Amino acid sequence: MGLRVTGVSVARGGVPLLDGVSFALEPGRALVLRGPNGCGKTTLLRVVAGLQPALAGEIDCAPDAIAYAAHADGIKATLSVAENLGFWAAIYGTSGAVAALSRMNLRALAARPAQNLSAGQKRRLGLARLLVTGRPIWVLDEPTVSLDTESVALFADVVRAHLAQGGMALMATHIDLGLPEATLLDLRPNKARLPEPGAGGFDEAFL
Amino acid sequence: MIALLTRDLRLALRAGGGFGLGLAFFLILAVLVPLGVGPETQTLARIAPGILWVGALLACLLSLDRIFALDFEDGSLDLLATAPVPLEAVVSIKALAHWITTGLPLVLVSPVLGLLLFLPGESYGWLIVSLLVGTPALSVIGTFGAALTVGLKRGGLLLSLLVLPMYVPTLVFGAEVVSRGAQGLSIGTPLALLAGITAGAVALLPFASALVLRINLR
Numbered sequence: 001m002g003l004r005v006t007g008v009s010v011a012r013g014g015v016p017l018l019d020g021v022s023f024a025l026e027p028g029r030a031l032v033l034r035g036p037n038g039c040g041k042t043t044l045l046r047v048v049a050g051l052q053p054a055l056a057g058e059i060d061c062a063p064d065a066i067a068y069a070a071h072a073d074g075i076k077a078t079l080s081v082a083e084n085l086g087f088w089a090a091i092y093g094t095s096g097a098v099a100a101l102s103r104m105n106l107r108a109l110a111a112r113p114a115q116n117l118s119a120g121q122k123r124r125l126g127l128a129r130l131l132v133t134g135r136p137i138w139v140l141d142e143p144t145v146s147l148d149t150e151s152v153a154l155f156a157d158v159v160r161a162h163l164a165q166g167g168m169a170l171m172a173t174h175i176d177l178g179l180p181e182a183t184l185l186d187l188r189p190n191k192a193r194l195p196e197p198g199a200g201g202f203d204e205a206f207l
Numbered sequence: 208m209i210a211l212l213t214r215d216l217r218l219a220l221r222a223g224g225g226f227g228l229g230l231a232f233f234l235i236l237a238v239l240v241p242l243g244v245g246p247e248t249q250t251l252a253r254i255a256p257g258i259l260w261v262g263a264l265l266a267c268l269l270s271l272d273r274i275f276a277l278d279f280e281d282g283s284l285d286l287l288a289t290a291p292v293p294l295e296a297v298v299s300i301k302a303l304a305h306w307i308t309t310g311l312p313l314v315l316v317s318p319v320l321g322l323l324l325f326l327p328g329e330s331y332g333w334l335i336v337s338l339l340v341g342t343p344a345l346s347v348i349g350t351f352g353a354a355l356t357v358g359l360k361r362g363g364l365l366l367s368l369l370v371l372p373m374y375v376p377t378l379v380f381g382a383e384v385v386s387r388g389a390q391g392l393s394i395g396t397p398l399a400l401l402a403g404i405t406a407g408a409v410a411l412l413p414f415a416s417a418l419v420l421r422i423n424l425r
Contacts, residue, residue, distance in 0.1 A: 050289060072282025074282040076218055076281070076283070079221075091291070
């Protein structure tokens with residue numbers, strides 16, 4: 001069971017951004033979204049993750065299949081690294097927290113409060129959360145921000161292993177992760193035309 | 208579920224978690240009122256039930272905006288909304304954690320503060336009972352208010368304005384239980400109404416809170 005997106009239109013703050021986006025993701029494949037800043041990559045990913053509704057179109061995937069990783073990692077500063085990850089493992093009902101820590105090279109930092117981590121280390125902790133979700137479809141928003149080249153390679157390995165196990169990844173990134181399984185999708189042709197000013201009627205102004 | 212509760216309690220108890228903020232406010236209020244009103248025991252005894260209930264209510268109000276704001280800022284709320292736990296349960300657990308860190312300590316220290324305010328002896332039991340029955344409603348209603356204002360920067364003022372009217376029935380009946388208890392009158396009706404408000408709020412508001420939270424996360 002993959003992910004199928006057909007003719008989806010999305011809007012941010014009432015402004016339509018993308019129109020008629022269609023793609024399909026099969027097990028073992030990755031899709032990289034490309035497009036200039038502000039073109040609606042994040043909004044599209046939020047729509048796919050189910051955080052906001054699409055203006056039009058259909059998103060077809062198994063329920064509870066998507067693990068979403070946003071710009072913000074959801075890390076609590078006063079909890080230790082292991083506690084942060086253990087919480088998410090408990091929420092998803094899985095038990096791979098220790099393995100995920102060593103996979104993302106965080107083993108040595110396990111007992112450290114998350115507030116003392118560097119930006120890249122926090123990012124690795126945020127990405128380690130994906131491993132404990134145990135979900136097949138990873139929806140990643142700029143996963144490599146603040147990672148050094150070594151960590152980017154480490155993360156690319158993790159994604160490759162996930163794909164090899166039949167997982168899927170949908171990501172917005174400007175960095176080439178060197179994934180042979182990845183297809184590029186340029187969102188520029190899907191840019192929504194702005195509605196005519198004043199065409200929306202009186203009520204639209206208050207929505 | 209348990210994981211979310213333990214995480215919230217742990218966060219509240221660690222440095223900067225805000226645990227004790229409401230409690231400290233409650234203490235300060237109960238210590239200052241006798242100084243401001245004067246030492247006449249009869250005056251104090253008459254206003255004590257109202258003061259204690261107003262204090263508990265304001266102490267609750269003080270920590271409301273933390274319920275969702277911190278999770279919203281660091282992105283946890285988005286991640287929780289996509290996690291395999293229903294948002295209604297998340298909201299209920301958050302309200303429970305707020306009650307355990309704010310409401311329960313208020314209930315526990317209230318007899319000591321009653322002493323400071325010369326609360327008549329026979330009403331101590333009713334003070335504890337009324338707070339125990341009424342403060343869960345404060346947390347649940349407050350969680351609803353926090354969910355309504357979650358996306359707003361500095362939404363604290365709006366939150367207070369939204370939540371205060373909804374707190375009024377709890378305040379009225381809560382204080383009524385204590386003052387009737389002090390006069391040795393029957394407390395059946397106000398206590399039943401207080402419990403009714405709490406039961407209704409606990410049963411219905413988590414659904415409303417989850418709904419507005421979903422809208423605010425868009």
